[in-house]
Amino acid sequence: MDKHRCGWCVGDALYENYHDNEWGTPLHDEQLLFEFLVLETFQAGLSWITILRKRDNFKVAFDNFDYQIIANYDDRKREELMQNAGIIRNKLKINSAISNAQNFMKIQEEFGSFDAYIWAFVNQKPIKNNWKHHKECPATTEISDKISKDLKKRGFKFVGSTVMYAFMQAIGMVNDHTTSCFRYNEV
Template structure:
């Protein structure tokens, strides 16, 4: 008998693999947190599967999501990214990745690392929800509103509350696997 999974991932092997192995697993590595920040900002207004299908292209185009390198991108690199058909070629989103890398480093200087900063919003403990259906999950919460507001105040771009809630779900700050999903207790 197949394992029960969250309904949003069913039917696409890439989606199911992401769900089974990554989504909702608590992340505390700044490099991975930055990767998800970039991917979630590019996802704004698009489907997550679109981003997953282009993830390796993003990894190559954005120097393996090395925020220290991205923070130094110049105009030539911006143009190169805007010509790269393998990623989402949105000027505002490309610019946001560069600005966000610079601001990410500023947060690291202030808090020691980004992990300490971002996880403080949930008191360093994942929020465990108890949804019966994936459609019951909210798009935003008071906490994602608070994170979004604080990041925007610090100069981050494309970090609206919906993007930040998706980031929280992806990085395990919140467990939104449905209660019957095999990953619910595992993460």
């Protein structure tokens, strides 16, 4: 029997696998939080499937999303990334991944972990929405506005409210699975 999924992922095996196993699952691992932050910032202006298809390339190019390594990338590494056809070759986004890694660690120092910082915006508990259709889901919320503003104040780049809402969805801060989706009550 076919599982009922959110409409946005149906028909593409990669999308369905991501939806079924990752999207909306509360995430607290620092390395994975940084990975999603990088992927979401690179996604700005593009479709998520484009990023998913390049995810493995990003993982290799960005040292498995190790923010401590990325924070120390030099000009030679920046140029290497700009020549890597397997990722999104956008100089501003590449530079933002590096500065965001540095700022990520500053947040860790201040709050003990990025996890403690980011989840405090939802009082450490996922917001569970009740959408019947995925198109009801907003692109931004007051909380994503607040996160975006705070991250920008801390020097982060490519963290507009829309990007931050997508980040919140991806890491399970908000459950935007449709009510008929098999994952709705699982996450």
